[in-house]
Each structure stands twice: as C-alpha cells, then as structure tokens.
Amino acid sequence: MEREFIKPTEAQLKARRRRSVAIALALVAFVIIVYVGSLAKLGPALFERAM
C-alpha cells in the first residue's frame, strides 16, 4: 500500500524556517548565557580544575 504524506504549503515551510532560525538563535543565546554566567560566578577558578 502506498504511504501518503502531507505536502506542506509554502506558508507552512516559511513558518517552519522562521521557527528553526528562532530556536537556533535562542539556543546560541542560552549557551552564551551559561558560559559567560559560569565565568562570572566561578571566576578564573573555572579553568584551574584538575582534568
């Protein structure tokens, strides 16, 4: 039996691209916040830990 797929409309594809960009930006912002925040909280000691 042939499987059916939903064919997205142009508007749906455009909206999905915009959501993907927003999620990417939010994730990058979150990574920067955690990195910079960790530096601010722990200071240089962050890099002086035994491997």
Place this chain on the structure above:
Amino acid sequence: MRGPINGLKAEMALVEQEHMNEAGYRLSEASPGDFIALLKPRVMSLVVFTAFVGMAMAPGVPNPLLAMIAIAAIAVGAGASGALNMWYDADIDAVMGRTKSRPVPAGLVTPGEALAFGLVLSALSVVTLGLLANLVAGALLAFTIFFYAVVYTIWLKRSTPQNIVIGGAAGALPPVVGWAAVTGTVSIESLILFLIIFLWTPPHFWALALFKSADYERAGIPMLPNVAGHAATKTQIFVYAVLLALSGLLPVWAGFAGLAYGAVATVLGAGFLWYAWRVLRMPEGDQAMKPAKSLFAYSLLYLFVLFTALLAERLAAGLGFGG
C-alpha cells in the same frame, strides 16, 4: 452528476482532509511571534520590573552580569507559566472576547506545542537561576511557576471566586525571587513587597471582572461578581483598597524606605481609595462602568509608581542623596 461511488470518495477525502487538519497531524504555520505571545509579554514586563526592584532593594551588590541573567531567568520563568496557562485555558480563552485571539484558541499554536514550550522554558529558567544565582531563588521560581500553572490555573480558577486572591500569590512572588537571587534568603522586607502585590491583585482583577462579567459568565469562570454579585464585589474591592493603602506604608515602618517614598505611597494610597470609593458608589445597572475601568487603569499606574518610588529612593541613597 455525482454518482454514489464518486460521492463516497469525496466524503472519504473530506474525512481524510479533516483528519490531516487535526492538531497532531497538521503542519504548524505559527511564527516565532506567536510563541512570544504565549509568554504574555505585558505580564512579563510587570514581573521583570517587580523582580528588579526586589533585587535592587536587597542588601549587597550582585555581579551586574549575574543580576541580568537572574532577571532574564525570572522573566522566562514567568513567561513559561503564561504558556502553561494558555495551554490549559484554551477552551475558556476561546469564548472570551479579551482572550479569544490568543495563539492557542486562534489555532496558530497547538495545545501540545504550548505545553511543550511552557515545560521546556520552565525547566531551563529554574535550572539557570538555581545554578547561576542560588538554589533558594531557583526553588522559589519553580514554586511560582507551579503555583500559577497548577494551583491557580488548573485548580482554583474554575472552582472558587477566591481564585485570584489565593492565585495572586504567584504574581506577588517575583520581588521575593529577586531578593533571594541576591541574598539567598527570604526576609521580612521581601515579604512586605510580596504583601503589597498580594493585596493589590484582588481590587485590580475584580475591577476588570466587574466590566467583563458577561465574558466570565460565558466562560463559566466563578469570578466574584458572577458568584457574589456586583454589590459584594464593590465592597470587597474597597476593603482591599484600604488594606493595600496601609500596606504601601509598611516599607517605611520596616525601615527599608524613607519619608520620600512614604509621601508617594500616601498620595498613591489615597488615590486608590478614591477610585475604589467611586466604584463602591457606582449605581447598580451601570452599563458603562467607567469607575471600574478607571480603577483598573489606576491600579496599574499605582503599582508601577509605588515600586518606582522605592527604586528611586534606593538609587538616590546609593548616589549619596539622603537615605
């Protein structure tokens, strides 16, 4: 002409199309802006402001970067609870004029998307605040989100006319979270800020409930005007206005605000009493309800100016002017 076989095919296609359009199957056309709207940005701005004042009033100088991150985490946490509220309340939001264009009832965002969005942001905001500020602040933010989403939205809102009185605790907690982010503790000063917003919430929302009572009636939400009547609501608004005006002076009594703030709080409190008195004197059957609309608008100004006065006095003291 359409034969029986063609008719059946057309019906099947219709059923299939409807099935495809169900929330779980259709592809979303939601924009990032629709997800931002789920965060209730206007409520978020008030949360950010009161949390910031809580931080500024706390003893000690936090690292500015960590303070900014803490405020952002509190803002996202507040927004997450708004998304969870919109997920659960989509059915009643759809029948109220004030809320029917929200992303979920408008069909822009599916309930599942709103739930996932709210849960993910809740977890991220609580973990961020807990790790980069302290665990007390993180735990308080988690409690605030839980209280708003579960205790208020799921439990109280549809079951008691005291919904916004008890549920108001969630909206009153941000300055306590802000204070805790700096000090790691909950103190009498932060609880006084909590009390001011807690007592402010009933007259603020009941003023709205008075002139939107038809909306709430249609949605079946037991707001005080719909359950106890307009006369009882007006009396309770006035009682809370008296308590609020007095609580506005508590920061002076507790010693963390000075006379300049005291003067502002007195004038603002008198103004609140005046507007509440006008609501109390509003005749039964008044359709325009201008006094209730005026009180609603004034209540927003009241909270903003009162907290600005606290902040301004603290900043002035920090710069060496008085205090």
